[in-house]
Amino acid sequence: MKVLQLFNNWKWTGPAEYAVNLSSLLSKNGIETVFACGRPPDEARESLVTIASERGLPPVTDFVLTKHLRLWRNFSDCRGLIKFINEKNFSIIHTHLTNGHLVGGLAARNSNPRPVVIRTCYETDGGGLRDRFLYNYLTDGIIAAAKMTREAITRKCGFPPEKVRFIPAAIDVDRFDPRKSFRNNRDQWKIDPDAPVVGIVARVQERRRFNIFLEGIAEAVKRLPRLRVMIIGRGTRIKELAVDPVTKMGLDKHFIFTGYQKEDYLQTLNCMDMKVFLVPGSDESCRAVREAMAMGKPVIVARRGMLPEIVDHNVNGLVIDDTPHNLAQAIIHLVENKELRETLGRNALKKAQTEFSLSEQVKKIIALYDNLCRKKRG
Numbered sequence: 001m002k003v004l005q006l007f008n009n010w011k012w013t014g015p016a017e018y019a020v021n022l023s024s025l026l027s028k029n030g031i032e033t034v035f036a037c038g039r040p041p042d043e044a045r046e047s048l049v050t051i052a053s054e055r056g057l058p059p060v061t062d063f064v065l066t067k068h069l070r071l072w073r074n075f076s077d078c079r080g081l082i083k084f085i086n087e088k089n090f091s092i093i094h095t096h097l098t099n100g101h102l103v104g105g106l107a108a109r110n111s112n113p114r115p116v117v118i119r120t121c122y123e124t125d126g127g128g129l130r131d132r133f134l135y136n137y138l139t140d141g142i143i144a145a146a147k148m149t150r151e152a153i154t155r156k157c158g159f160p161p162e163k164v165r166f167i168p169a170a171i172d173v174d175r176f177d178p179r180k181s182f183r184n185n186r187d188q189w190k191i192d193p194d195a196p197v198v199g200i201v202a203r204v205q206e207r208r209r210f211n212i213f214l215e216g217i218a219e220a221v222k223r224l225p226r227l228r229v230m231i232i233g234r235g236t237r238i239k240e241l242a243v244d245p246v247t248k249m250g251l252d253k254h255f256i257f258t259g260y261q262k263e264d265y266l267q268t269l270n271c272m273d274m275k276v277f278l279v280p281g282s283d284e285s286c287r288a289v290r291e292a293m294a295m296g297k298p299v300i301v302a303r304r305g306m307l308p309e310i311v312d313h314n315v316n317g318l319v320i321d322d323t324p325h326n327l328a329q330a331i332i333h334l335v336e337n338k339e340l341r342e343t344l345g346r347n348a349l350k351k352a353q354t355e356f357s358l359s360e361q362v363k364k365i366i367a368l369y370d371n372l373c374r375k376k377r378g
Helices: 014-028 048-054 071-088 098-109 129-137 147-156 210-223 238-248 265-269 287-294 324-336 338-355 358-377
Strands: 002-007 032-037 092-095 116-121 141-144 164-166 197-201 228-232 255-259 274-277 299-302 317-320
Touching (some): 014 032, 014 048, 014 287, 092 098, 098 116, 141 358, 147 164, 228 265, 299 324, 317 324, 317 338
Parallel strands (some): 002 032, 002 092, 092 116, 116 141, 274 299
16 A cells, blocks of 8 residues: 655645644554645745654655645646656545645546545535535545534535545644643743633634634633733734734733744643633644643633534533633633633543544544555455
8 A cells, every 4th residue: 555645735734734644654554655745935934844854754845736726737736646646656645635636636537547535624615516526526535524524525515425434633642641741831921830821822813703812801800810811823913913902901911922832832832721712723623722632721612613523511621602701701610610620621631632642543544545445446
């Protein structure tokens, strides 16, 4: 078995990390795997290529592999991939994004012998003409990262349910395991050791409903004057959407803007007593939620997208209708109920270890590969 993992983007995102981790583990499990991704622009300071290389998985960048439809570039990639697939004799093409599915599926269809085509879907599918074409003509099997995604693909696109396998997106749970007793860096951020801390890890964008988050905090601090709030992330509009509103609301003493964290990410995340996540990102993988749970942190999430699938209300976190008042009450409830907070955290860790584990995920994916290859041969 020989697998080509095809990722049509150069940016480091949740699905990109998933694809890199999967490729690495497949190789460690004896599956010959090649990882190909988009070429970053020369001015990019950080990219999927650099991070994958740092992790011992230097990718193939012989193709353009753009995230979005670009007819001439797609045509060029398709021709190049047909030659590449035939030369390397791949038995499986595993795609991760829509445009990669189109390019990889068309290339596989015109290769000889024709490899199996698999797609991992992270987000709820719209079921348009393009989607129905991709699934019904260029796909042998689908991995859905959420149950709602699986239902949408089968219902809206008419794809056979038996060809769609629900396998939750996985993370490196060992990296976040709190039993390793890694420190927090509250001292760096000038946070008192016993101060309650709530945080959010997200790119600062308007669609992430930061206005709701800030208004909820403004209400919560009336009851919790020692509450500290960490915003971990960056964004071109962070000043407009977060920094300036915090100042106008008189909340400066409560907020810490850490910016993007890489080297100290674990130590910064470990400063939190709880995490908030209101809107899935554009890829809907909700990686930051899974990471917090793997660290044993309870998460307050909105009833949006796959979030209620990841967090079980009053079991390993809280699921709310995301109004400022509801968010404030959820934060207050967890701060004032330490025993509940610790119970939810332990349950979050347990779920992460059992359901988001890379090692368990790769076993399921190898079994799926074997099954689809047998069907192809038969």
